[in-house]
Amino acid sequence: RRIAPVVAALARRAPVSVDTRNAATMQAALAAGARIVNDVSGLAHDAAAAEVVAAAGCPVVLMHMRGTPATMDALAAYDDVALDVHDELAERIAAAERAGIARARIILDPGIGFAKTPAQNLELLRRLRLFRSFGLPLLVGVSRKRFIGQYGDVPDPKQRLPGSLAAALWAAINGASILRVHDVAETVQALKVWRAIAAG
Numbered sequence: 001r002r003i004a005p006v007v008a009a010l011a012r013r014a015p016v017s018v019d020t021r022n023a024a025t026m027q028a029a030l031a032a033g034a035r036i037v038n039d040v041s042g043l044a045h046d047a048a049a050a051e052v053v054a055a056a057g058c059p060v061v062l063m064h065m066r067g068t069p070a071t072m073d074a075l076a077a078y079d080d081v082a083l084d085v086h087d088e089l090a091e092r093i094a095a096a097e098r099a100g101i102a103r104a105r106i107i108l109d110p111g112i113g114f115a116k117t118p119a120q121n122l123e124l125l126r127r128l129r130l131f132r133s134f135g136l137p138l139l140v141g142v143s144r145k146r147f148i149g150q151y152g153d154v155p156d157p158k159q160r161l162p163g164s165l166a167a168a169l170w171a172a173i174n175g176a177s178i179l180r181v182h183d184v185a186e187t188v189q190a191l192k193v194w195r196a197i198a199a200g
Contacts, residue, residue, distance in 0.1 A: 003032075007032040008032040020039065021039055023048035035058055036107075039061065039062065040069070042089070043060070050096060057102075061107045061108075062106060064092075064111035065114040082124055085111070086133075089108055089110070089131070107137045107177075108131055108136050112141060113146060118151065125142070128170075139178040140171040142168055143168065143179075143180065144160045151163070164182070165186065
C-alpha cells in the first residue's frame with residue numbers, strides 16, 4: 001500500500017527497481033509498473049518469491065547476505081570471503097534457475113556491507129572480477145556505507161561522497177555493470193571523466 005502509488009508514478013518516467021524480500025510486495029510493485037526485482041536475500045526469504053519473479057519474466061538482482069538484516073552481523077565468518085560469497089551466490093543462481101527464472105535475467109550483487117566486516121568489504125572489492133566468471137551483470141552498492149566511513153574517517157554518512165566515488169569507480173573499473181548510489185549526478189560525472197581518460 002505504501003509503495004504502489006510511488007512505483008506507479010515513477011514507472012511513467014523511468015525503469016523502476018523494487019527492493020523487497022516479500023513476494024506479495026514484489027507482485028504488487030510489478031503490477032504497478034516496476035520492471036526489476038532486487039531481493040537482498042537472493043530469493044531465499046520468501047518461498048513464493050522465485051515463483052513471482054519467474055511468472056513475471058522480469059530481471060532479478062540476487063544479492064548475497066547471510067541471515068537477515070537483524071542477524072547478519074553475527075554471521076560474517078568466512079574461510080575466504082570472496083570464494084565463499086561466490087559459492088553461495090552460485091547456489092542462489094541454481095535455485096533461481098530451478099524455479100524457472102532464465103539465467104539471462106539474473107543480476108548478481110556480492111552484498112557489500114551485508115554480513116561482511118569492513119575488511120571483508122575491501123577484500124570483496126579487491127577481488128570483484130571473480131564474480132564476472134558467472135557471465136552475468138554485476139551490481140555493486142557501496143555508496144555511503146559504514147566501511148567508507150571507517151576507512152575515510154567520516155562518521156556522517158552524508159559526508160561520504162568522496163569515498164563513495166572512489167569505491168564506485170574501483171567497482172566500475174573491475175567489472176560492475178550497475179552501481180547503486182545516492183549521489184547520482186556526481187557519480188555520473190566521475191564515470192564520464194574516467195571513461196574519457198580510458199578511451200584515450
